[in-house]
Amino acid sequence: MNNTEQIKKSLNKRYRKEKRFRFLSLLAVLIGFACLLILLVDMVIKAWPAFIQTEVKLDIHFSQEKLGLATNFDPEELQNANFRGLIKQSLQQLFPMVRKRSDKRALMRLISVDAEYRLRDKLQAEPQLLGQTVPIWLLVDDDVDTYLKSDKQFGRVSQEQIAWITELEQQERFQKRFNYWFFQTGDSREPELAGILGAVIGSFYTLLVTLLLSFPIGVMAAVYLEEFAPRNRWIDFIEVNINNLAAVPSIVFGLLGLAVFINFFGLPRSAPLVGGIVLALMTLPTIIIASRSAIKAVSPSMREAALGLGASKIQVAFHHVVPLAMPGILTGTIIGLAQALGETAPLLMIGMVAFIVDIPQGATDAATVLPVQIYLWADSPERAFVAKTAAAILVLLLFLTVMNGLAVWLRKKFERRW
Amino acid sequence: MNVSTLLVTLVALALFSYVFGKQRALSIAKHNRRSLHSIPSYYGYMTALWCGLPALLLLFLWLLFETIVIEQLLIASLPADIQSLPSGQLSLVLNDLKLLATPDLMDSTEQTKLEAVKYLLSMQEMSNSLRTVLVLILALAGAAWGFSRVIGKTPARLLVEKVVLFFLILSSTVAILTTIGIILSLLFESIRFFGEIPPQDFLFGTEWSPQTALRSDQVGSSGSFGAIPLFLGTLLISSIAMLVAVPIGLMSAIYLSEYASPAFRSVAKPVLEILAGVPTVVYGFFAALSVAPFIRYWGEMIGLDVASESALATGLVMGIMIIPFISSLSDDVISVVPQTLRDGSYSLGVTQSETIRLVVIPAALPGIIGGILLAFSRAIGETMIVVMAAGLSANLTVNPLEAVTTVTVQIVTLLTGDQEFDSAKTLAAFALAIMLFISTLILNIIALYIVRKYREEYE
Structure with a gap:
């Protein structure tokens, strides 16, 4: 057997190996895709219950006597009137058999604690309802909601409660509707009342501070480094610093914020202001690096033409180079902000984990942000919060998709080759 | 006003x-x-x-x-x-x-x-x-x-331009000021910590229970700050992550840069990079509520005792997060390898996969190793996944089915509770952070040095 034959014999084996290698590498790409797909599908499946909220129809008799109001009462007194009693009365009429105190309490627990405030708002809006009996849709408690959604496989409702729920179901007193409440309120200890508006507004203020700080500083630093800086050790040192900052763990920035801005300068804890400053320091490297490459891409002939017409170096930079590089700079900025929007760890360090119900009114109010809200809800024991968490994740991912889509669109639309 | x-x-x-x-x-x-x-x-x-x-x-x-x-x-x-x-x-x-x-x-x-x-x-x-x-x-x-x-x-223009230039220079020093701020704040608090706890106890101690008691006669009032279990836990989880990410990331990079058609590549690359854009808190939730129970369930099916906060689940999900780092960094260095090397190999009758394994990868190896080091430093500094999915109590083990805790988890738990700022407990967080900062810094410097050195070789 000569050499040629030997090689021919081994060829088949080598081709098989070739195919196997190629298949394995394709498999790796597909595994990556699969991970992404599983992640997204898992979130969507977990999130859907949060977008639907169950309500129960109760016939509420707005009796003046039950509310504890005198005949000529002051409208102010409505604030503290006994609306809970109305719900109790209505439930009593539905289930006259329930007598024991503990059972009555269990019965009341079917309804969300928020229901009495809804009744109060309703009566304040329509005072003519006083003395009448009207059917009103009220939120059910999160345990009941979960029970109804999870095909009756949920342990936190008792046998009696299940009986009552079945009874209510037979009377067709339940309705499911889109949970717009989720987008209109701040955080709450009660899952059925918790919303993400507070976190979204907090994220907005935080990102606003980040943008106002990191964009001008980042662009100016990039302009200096590309257009003015002499080539020396000092500038090399700055560059090494920027590259290293890009790789510093985010939690370390949080400790910086805690030690410097909160403990040393006495800025308010939990405020979007401090969060924004910390995130601005984190996004700076991203913006500087992106802006530098955008500035570098501007053709030297532009600069030479401007200089030739008598422009000063500063004029060249700000009248010609920066406007031409702006699409690239904006793309980098948006990507940097998208990273900042998803960042959690440094914000935990500066106290943005506080439980905050109110919707923040400004950058110095205590606030939380979307990713931190996700972290807080993921830690909550109530099962209904799992869906809320996944729903908040979907909202966060939606924002990120929009921002990154904007960046891609900007790049495509204004990309210019010299 | x-x-x-x-x-x-x-x-x-x-x-x-x-x-x-x-x-x-x-x-x-x-x-x-x-x-x-x-x-x-x-x-x-x-x-x-x-x-x-x-x-x-x-x-x-x-x-x-x-x-x-x-x-x-x-x-x-x-x-x-x-x-x-x-x-x-x-x-x-x-x-x-x-x-x-x-x-x-x-x-x-x-x-x-x-x-x-x-x-x-x-x-x-x-x-x-x-x-x-x-x-x-x-x-x-x-x-x-x-x-x-x-x-x-x-000379108004000259005056204005001087001010503008001053601000440009000032902006470019913000990066340095940030680095100095980080180093000083970490160092300052760490020195106070090491004033209370001797450095050798911290670096080589194997017992981590940072509870400092309210009264001096309480049990365990001293608190012990031996950080070895934390370092080991961090290493365990990041190693699992690298075991997942390196093969998948590297093989994807090979497919995308050597085999894939331009059309497939232009779709697949951004899709893989989405994985890097997903916020880590989302991965944390995924690890804690989906992957960990899944692994626990299958572990019990085959008779293994899996902790519900197992290092395996955490590392697995962290690995998924790291895949795009490895694949895009490797992709970059593989595409820098000159085509002449491949052509030379083909002309000797070598198949494509053999060329990749015997010519392209060895040529790109320094760059790939640099990328892996960068990804590893990202893994040890990662916080949210481990905070949500890894354990809280220190556990000196290398068994991936058990719960371990990491440096970043401890920093977060030490600093998010309510306590006065001066206790050894909060200061310990800064000492941990400085260890983290130094190790990621060293990893980065080595990695950047290798990558730069390698680029110069072919340019």
Whole structure:
């Protein structure tokens, strides 16, 4: 057997190996895709219950006597009137058999604690309802909601409660509707009342501070480094610093914020202001690096033409180079902000984990942000919060998709080759 | 006037100064076109800068030192027995007073505190009005001075450009200031920590239970700060992550750069990079609520005892997060390998996969290793996934089915609870952070050095 034959014999084996290698590498790409797909599908499946909220129809008799109001009462007194009693009365009429105190309490627990405030708002809006009996849709408690959604496989409702729920179901007193409440309120200890508006507004203020700080500083630093800086050790040192900052763990920035801005300068804890400053320091490297490459891409002939017409170096930079590089700079900025929007760890360090119900009114109010809200809800024991968490994740991912889509669109639309 | 209204007023004043300065320059130019050194708008900018800059600087300094000065004055006004309290208790008293110092809480305040609170409120009010008055006076004076300088021979453009250049230089030093800030704040608190706990106990101790007791006679009151279990836990989880990410990331990079059609590549690359854009808190939720229960379920099916916060689940999900880092970094270095090397190999009758394994990868190896080191430093610094999915109690083990804790988890748990800032417990977080900072820094420097060295070889 000569050499040629030997090689021919081994060829088949080598081709098989070739195919196997190629298949394995394709498999790796597909595994990556699969991970992404599983992640997204898992979130969507977990999130859907949060977008639907169950309500129960109760016939509420707005009796003046039950509310504890005198005949000529002051409208102010409505604030503290006994609306809970109305719900109790209505439930009593539905289930006259329930007598024991503990059972009555269990019965009341079917309804969300928020229901009495809804009744109060309703009566304040329509005072003519006083003395009448009207059917009103009220939120059910999160345990009941979960029970109804999870095909009756949920342990936190008792046998009696299940009986009552079945009874209510037979009377067709339940309705499911889109949970717009989720987008209109701040955080709450009660899952059925918790919303993400507070976190979204907090994220907005935080990102606003980040943008106002990191964009001008980042662009100016990039302009200096590309257009003015002499080539020396000092500038090399700055560059090494920027590259290293890009790789510093985010939690370390949080400790910086805690030690410097909160403990040393006495800025308010939990405020979007401090969060924004910390995130601005984190996004700076991203913006500087992106802006530098955008500035570098501007053709030297532009600069030479401007200089030739008598422009000063500063004029060249700000009248010609920066406007031409702006699409690239904006793309980098948006990507940097998208990273900042998803960042959690440094914000935990500066106290943005506080439980905050109110919707923040400004950058110095205590606030939380979307990713931190996700972290807080993921830690909550109530099962209904799992869906809320996944729903908040979907909202966060939606924002990120929009921002990154904007960046891609900007790049495509204004990309210019010299 | 509060700070934001003051800022808005300042901006408005600066705008007016711009308009007036420019107008004046224009009127000079009307008489004699060549008498001006610069274009009129530069005189406007100059006036605006004179109006805005000194006032802003004053405002900034005022805000910086306001709280500290007021606090000192407040302490000085307090009775002597409170003044002599240790600093921790004193800061509690101060915080208490600050919380009380809102108009609607005044009624409910105890008589003893009332005086101090009133004093604090009056000082805050005075500081506020003094600040407003001084800043506005400085702004107006600056504007007037700038306006008086709008004469033909003032080199307005040069002045403005000098200021602009100064700000450019200042911005470029922010990165350095941040690094210095990080190092100083970590170092300062760590030194205080090592004053209480000897460094060798921290670095080589195997017992981590940072509870410091409220009373000195309580059990375990000393707290032990041996960080070895944390380092080991961090290494275990990141190693699992690398075991997942390196093969998948590297093989994807090979497929995308060597086999894939341009069309497939242009779709697949961004899709894989989405994995890097997903916030880590999402991965944390995924690890804690989906992957960990899944692994636990299958572990029990085959008779293994899996902790519900197993290192395996955490590492697995972290690995998924790291895949795009490895694949895009490797992709970059693989595409730098010159085509001539491949062509030479093909001409000898070598198949494509053999070329990749025997020629391309060895040529790209330094760059790939650099990328892996970068990804590893990302893994050890990763916080949210481990905070949500890894354990809290230190556990000296290398069994991936058990729960371990990591450096970042401990930093978060030590600092998010309610405790005074000076205890060894909170200071320990800074000591851990400095270890983290140093190790990621070293990894990065090595990685960047390798990558740069390798690039030069082929360019």
